[in-house]
Amino acid sequence: MVYDNTNIFAKILAGELPCNKVGENSVALAFHDIYPAAPVHLIIIPKGSYSSYDDFTAHATDAEIIGFHQLVQQMARLMKLQDEGYRLITNHGKNASQTVAHFHMHLLGGKNLGGLLQEDMHLR
Numbered sequence: 001m002v003y004d005n006t007n008i009f010a011k012i013l014a015g016e017l018p019c020n021k022v023g024e025n026s027v028a029l030a031f032h033d034i035y036p037a038a039p040v041h042l043i044i045i046p047k048g049s050y051s052s053y054d055d056f057t058a059h060a061t062d063a064e065i066i067g068f069h070q071l072v073q074q075m076a077r078l079m080k081l082q083d084e085g086y087r088l089i090t091n092h093g094k095n096a097s098q099t100v101a102h103f104h105m106h107l108l109g110g111k112n113l114g115g116l117l118q119e120d121m122h123l124r
């Protein structure tokens with residue numbers, strides 16, 4: 001997937017669109033999802049231009065990858081999710097319904113999130 005710098009998260013990083021920021025470090029930014037799917041729903045993005053998980057893990061530096069995951073873990077603790085549990089989701093490409101072409105991790109929690117997929121029952 002080629003990086004398109006007109007995507008919404010690129011505009012947030014550029015300061016062209018607002019976000020409800022929760023935390024950041026030198027390589028990553030965390031903010032509330034605009035359409036929360038759970039009581040806690042954060043989006044964590046790298047500050048570098050990576051279109052998806054595949055692009056990020058193939059091309060980011062070790063410092064970016066480590067710093068990104070450190071922020072994810074810190075955000076889970078900040079939101080007090082580490083004891084009751086939380087779910088991390090990243091969608092890569094069309095079969096996963098990725099809608100914003102800048103790599104992002106969803107951090108979901110604050111209630112029982114149920115099974116892994118909505119369609120779980122149809123696959124068994």
Ligand code: 5GP
Nearest residue numbers: 008019031032033034035091097098099100
């Ligand atoms: P995807 O479907 O690509 O994995 O997730 C994209 C996420 O970005 C969705 O959960 C959607 O609600 C969120 N989103 C889309 N536009 C905006 C926006 O302008 N601001 C914020 N904070 N989240 C957004």
